[in-house]
Amino acid sequence: MPELPEVTVIVNSLNKKIKGLILESVEYDWPRKFFWGNYSIKDLKGVKVTSVDRKGKVVLIEVSKGTKGAKGTKGAKDITILIHLKLTGQLIYQDAKTRVAGGHPIPPLNLPSPNKTTRVIFAFTNGGHLYFNDLRKFGWVKIVSSNKYQVSSAIGELGPDALEISFREFSERLEKKPNARIKKLLMDQSFVSGVGNIYSDEGLWRAKIHPARSVASLSDAEVKALYDGIQESLKLAIDKGGSSANSFVDSGGEKGLFLTFAKAYYMIGKPCSRCGTPIARKKMDGRSAHFCPSCQKLK
């Protein structure tokens, strides 16, 4: 799932479900991708979840050891659990009453957890569990102190959030990279954060821009259309997934929800919904770009 809309949806769901819960234990069989920093596993026992957040595609679970002090100061005891889902990560919370799931649709999000892709299990004192499943083991978990420096160095360099960036800032940042190919730049997290292969394809389709175009070749109107196209496709995806996390599971079978609104991504050979030309896929910069060869011309 690892793009902004999917991360946003699961973060919103988790915020409703695990805020206030107390961690009982953490189990993992995945030392290679589990970074404790200065902490150890016992530092998480008894901590309380204070919020679940998102930066780019990274999930942040804020926890606190303190006994709810009167002052709202962030003490040294606050810890941030960072989770990156990479290509095939999933986060699933379930307890006796509820279940929320988000992430990559393979294996199906309704498959019971733990299962063979389960890498980390966070157990809470209410009997609920948060499972981090990741088929390909590309994802990671980092445990750091909740201060700006620690958190941002663990995440890496991030540009403005794709949902929050203004059109003005978007176009100003583009101007600094005239030679970049537009699709590659959109997926660069230090340029804007949150956009990956799906939403770069979707945004470019909406703007009728070929993914291999250079930034310098884009007209002002095209830059505006691209900005709008990205905003629209991100928001549409959040809406589709946001009504209920379970719709992720139900609506698209194993392929997941996104196929129900994708215009270009994964639509290889299907008619473009604007002009009927079959959608093409081409390898570009190491990734598959999906586009309409007729609407999105390489000038």
Add this chain to the structure above:
DNA sequence: CACTTGACCTGTCCGC
């Protein structure tokens, strides 16, 4: 330097 390629992992699907 900038840019490209490989590596990280495991699984599915498609063609012969």
Add this chain to the structure above:
DNA sequence: TGCGGACAGGTCAAGT
């Protein structure tokens, strides 16, 4: 049915 190769919602390190 079996086997090989391509491919996968991401990112970093190493090589050129």
